[in-house]
Amino acid sequence: MYNFKENRMAGNTQSPTSKISIPLIFYHGARWILGVIFIYASYDKIIHPFDFATVVNNYQLLPGELVNFTALVLPWLELFMGICLLTGWLMPGTAIVSTGLLFIFTMIIYYNIHRGLDINCGCFSTSEDTMPANIFTITRDTVFLLLSFYLCWFSFIGSNRRRRTAF
């Protein structure tokens, strides 16, 4: 676990970003990829809130009173997460939220496939013409989750390890 006290006491002021390393390239790559994905995913849902509310309701997990609220707020959360990931603003808080949300999304899709629900994922489009969530959807979301988890790991452990090994 990350030791905040030790980090402060180490007194390091040299930026590790002055040296380009593979973990750092992966960090920025993952940040940009997830940023674009979240912005793309939010677009259709923001424009069509009722269709997205239908998708949320089809998952049959939230009480009816929370369906529309979730359908209104969640796409904007995705949009702001995408912007923050692209710009690096509000990191690592955004990485934590992103990892948490992607974990929940993946588990929900897995649960619904497990109980035999034939419903649209609603991940990138609210259109009813899209194919229902399947094993490909879970695999894709797992890859996104791993990227997001890497952002958290690098933010709390990876960058600190690099700093320690620099001395």
Add this chain to the structure above:
Amino acid sequence: MKNLNKIPSPKIICLQILILFSLALMAGLGGNFLRSAPLALVQDWSVDAQLTTEDGHTMALGLDQAIAVFNKKSALFIDARDISKFNQGHIKGALNLPWHDVQEQFMAVAPQIDPSDLVITYCDGNTCTLSHDLAFFLKEMGFNVKVMTGGWDAWLNAEMPVESINGDNENV
């Protein structure tokens, strides 16, 4: 470029998360308020409410009513699930019109539907809405449509007649 050595304290991280959620909350609710047709914050998402048409009539049909209509042979059942599930098993005498392929397959299925007949759509069960979507589509096409709310699961549990495409699972 940001100095990645400077990891914010837990307090700052919580503040970042709070800012993110606050922005989403304000934009989501504020944006909805400014829409010409805002989405109601609380809405009735029950099956009956979803199957009620603009003129106030419900398209929902319970299992008992569906069984009665089936026994009288006075309705046509249409399965809204995909063809693989239909082939594995469906209500005896039902047609297949998968909602996901409705645009492509409607013209092939339509001649088999008598416009004077009651059409009953169904899919997997209470949590499936393919039959709802198909019912509204068929209603727009001018048919008299109901939705069997319990779906295929309820029909199986009631041990009503079913059949499969190869006939292996036939139970009359």
